[in-house]
Amino acid sequence: MSLSRRAAFTVAGGLAATAGLAACSDSAPAAAPTAATGTGAPAQQGGPGRGQVTIVGHRGASGYRPEHTASSYSLAARMGADAVDVDLCSTKDRQLVARHEPEIGGTTDVARHPEFASRRRTVVIDGTSYDGWFTTDFTLAELKTLRAVERIPATRPHNTLYDGRDPILTLDEILDLLAGLSRQLGRRVGILPEVKHSTWHASVGLPIEPVFVDVLRRRGLADDPQVIVQSFEVANLRALKTQIGCPLLQLIDSTPKAPADFVAARDPRTYDDLVSARGLQEVATYATWIGPSKERVIPPTGTPTTLAGDARAAGLKTMPYTFRNENEFLPPRLQRPNPERSTYGDAFGEYAQYRALGIEGLFSDNADTAIAAWS
Template sequence: MPLSRRVALATAGGLAAAAGLAACSDGAPAAQPTAGSTPAPAGTPAPGQPAPGRGQVTIVGHRGASGYRPEHTASAYSLAARMGADAVDVDLCMTRDGRLVARHEPEIGGTTDVGRRPEFANRRRTVVIDGTSYDGWFTTDFTLAELKTLRAVERIPATRPHNTLYDGRDPLLTFDEVLDLLDGLSRELGRRVGVLPEVKHSTWHASVGLPVEPALVEVLRRRGLAEDPQVIVQSFEVANLRALKGQIACPLLQLVDSAGKAPADFVAAGDRRTFDDLVTATGLQEVATYATWLGPSKERVVAPSGVPTTLAGDARAAGLRTMPYTFRNENEFLPPPLQRTAPGAPKSTYGDAFGEYAQYRALGIEGLFSDNPDTAIAAWN
């Protein structure tokens, strides 16, 4: 029988979720944020050095615990940490006045209540970002003060209707505020909670005069994190990671999109290579000259048919650790053999997520991004 999200909370993964839910305060973190960085408690594992007993895998809360709360909110990040995630993933976009905010994309019509704010109705427009046309509202058209008047909402409400309960409760966060939150959570939990900031649409942001990288480097240097092994900087583009290699000493993670797509900086420069070229033997060796991690879409590691590829082993041979994305419990995000369908089943129905994790565990992957970090942890414990 297929499991709905509510029923699945009573499963092994869900028991961990229930514990996290009980501990989580949705209005604000329990620990007070501080203005600077905070050293990790002694003996705390870094990303790449997960908690004892889990095996060698780093579990990253993708945009927080976004399977249970609207993404990129204090509620989502806090819940991920309290569920036991080693780190959280933070997408970074720029405001009109040059501040870094945690949003999945510059377009915020689907992740905030901006569409219901008449005072911002005239900000709606169509923008082409990396070859794709978006109609909506964009962080680069707002000051931070204006964005602070908005509230986060669930991005995929048809799939995660339970998350809509939390619509309107959380403000948008700056990168500094996320780091303050993680400092407080690290103290509260007695272990370091790492962070994986992602530079979103590097070439596009630079084209509108609001490059992400200088602001990111400034924050990391100011907070004493520019050489921190528990901060892993990620991007789907290549040139910016190569440049960052000379500016910070944090580990870098090269994200790799699905077959046939190309890094935006390659396209802008007239380079005909695609992401497929990055995962050849030669490409992986090149990536290893600047990155520590490879972050491929998960179908590059295990094909939708369930047959593993050689990528995890190839990356390891090149000296790279592999952190595929994104693991989610709902049917629509699982390969067909692991989906649990029934007539009339809601979109929120869970499939065999544990079966999927088992495939990747057998391949010895070193990390993963999950919307449901409690389920990932249960799969490895």
């Protein structure tokens, strides 16, 4: 039996619990922000009844709302996510904003603003050419005139209902939002900030790390165990290890890619080298977690690799990315026959395999489904 997105939303656990749904809101909580504080109450890792797995709302609840918005983060927290994933890019005036990539043509309504038409250009970032508009060409005040839109509307047409409702958020605004949610929910909602394209940002004179460290220190979060800092690069995580006490997560891209800082330094190693026995031991000298693409843990064939066990042997926890309910993001054997791109496949079947491996965390666009799978 194939499930439409709406049917699966109900049958597969949907928005976690009816009580949680009643509390959901598309706006930030009314609690007043406190810039000098963290995100609230002590953590409840793993949540009730699901062991020690950490479930992270990937860019919030991006399966249901445009990503990296107050609506998306709030919904993920109310669903029960332990933390939210926040990608950080720099503005022209050195402010940190939440966008998946510096290119914002696909995630905002910038193309509808004629006053910014002349800023469209082509930029090569980490070897990939992007045509569009870039956060580094805008001041924060200019970005605040834009609104977020759904990044993959063909797959998530329902999310387009929320296009234009949310502004771009700064890191400080997100921390204020999470602090308010933590107080409202009576539990800590953590954050996994990702430093995006570190080498590229530095090359254009807008390095992210100094501003990021300053924000953490100012807010008393520089040693917070519920702030897990991520990067696909290595050198910046090694440097951050000497500046902050937060746990670090080394993201691991798919084969045959390599960290951008390795490429820039003409280091021949790739991500494959990072997941070798020796590579994992090196990662463990600075990081607490690895965040591999989920296919590195269980390939589409369904036969698990040894990565989760190898990481554990090296003293690392594993948090694979990204779990999504739609057919196109599931291995063929777990897809359900239906021509609609928004159709859900057997997401529970996929989660069951990773649960059997004892992974310690995961990133999901559908935190409610992940929680149901572990409950």
